[in-house]
Amino acid sequence: MFSKDRWKEILEVLSSNVWRTVATAFGVGWGIFILIVLLAAGKGLENGIRQDFNGVATNTMFMWTRTTTMAHLGLPEGRDFNFKLEDVELLRRNVPELRIISPRNRMRQAEGDNVVRGLESGQYTVFGDYPEIIQQNPIYTAKGRFFNYNDIQSKRKVVVIGDRVRSELYEKDEEVLGTYIKISGINFMVIGTYKQKTSNGGGENGEREIFMPFTTFSQAFNRADNVGWMAITAKDGSSISNLKEKVVSTVKQSRKVHPDDKRAIGYFDLYEQYNRVESLFGALKFVAYFVGILVLISGIIGVSNIMLIVIKERTKEIGIRRALGENPWSIRIQVLMESIFLTIISGMVGIIFGSLTIYGINALLESVGPVDMFLNPSVSLGVVISALVILVLSGLLAGFIPANSAIRVRPIEALRTE
Structure with a gap:
């Protein structure tokens, strides 16, 4: 060689x-x-x-209600229903493998501007959430803070706005923290802004959403203890795909939905899609x-x-x-x-x-x-x-x-x- x-x-x-x-x-x-x-x-x-x-908790499923297709326990088919806050506690007790259960409510963008700040206004999606949602969404606090459980318990009228909401409602160098915006005619104080972790900014609605405490949202917009939908994340070592049937059946029993009614509760298994x-x-x-x-x-x-x-x-x-x-x-x-x-x-x-x-x-x-x-x-x-x-x-x-x-x-x- x-x-x-x-x-x-x-x-x-x-x-x-x-x-x-x-x-x-x-x-x-x-x-x-x-x-x-x-x-x-x-x-x-x-x-x-x-x-x-x-930044997305991939071991997550999203669950929401739809119309029932089967009669059950004297209740007719074609019935509309909502999740309740008590369902969240029921899931925590019955399915201990779950790490985060985030009840959520949402105000969709209206045909008219639903958010006003001074002479500026715009159409934005408004969410009522618990603090854990920041662990499940690809967002991070850019300025100020995210709301916490003190805000939840006190039902404080505070919001965290997306960076694009800030740029559309405020001047470039204008201070945001401590200012107020009106959502459907109700004043809320801005305590923070957030940005998306993803490279594409979350699509068309990226950073154009507003978050507030779940209890504040329920009180301000008359949602009582209703829950629009849930984001549910399993603990490390457990698969949400293996737990989803147990989760759905638990909520069906609580909401008096027939066990064989496949359409009454909808869900999206993010972990399955990720796999x-x-x-x-x-x-x-x-x-x-x-x-x-x-x-x-x-x-x-x-x-x-x-x-x-x-x-x-x-x-x-x-x-x-x-x-x-x-x-x-x-x-x-x-x-x-x-x-x-x-x-x-x-x-x-x-x-x-x-x-x-x-x-x-x-x-x-x-x-x-x-x-x-x-x-x-x-x-x-x-x-x-x-x-x-x-x-x-x-x-x-x-x-x-x-x-x-x-x-x-x-x-x-x-x-x-x-």
């Missing part, structure tokens, strides 16, 4: 027909390039989707490896074929070396080293061009701004090391058949070859 003459011979063989060597190396380089770019694209998609889940996305990431990675390795194999076959041609061209030379007593293993190692060298060099070129392509894509994304569901495409050091291992194995595989073919030639027959 460290013989200067051996490496000189390798370079002479590969440079004897430059265009053939380049064409052969292209297949391997292209395979590695495709593998790296596909893996980077998959990682970019994964990063973008994970960014959208950033589907996780499965998609695995599938994308498999496709990237599958396609890249197939392209790489085609390049390896090309290298092997070219090495066979080279061996045929050097049959007389090999015969002379055998006649002079050179060890068959020496000839085999010579051919294998030629194959490995060609494969590694071409593969490294593919890695370099792949890295430059990824760098260019990231530079483009940085210049044009964030793209939905695509962020920072990249490959890890482990992928590069894996690619190098694949290249070495590929070189061995590509040179194995030609090497065996070389040592099978009898010296006397090789010498007769013209």
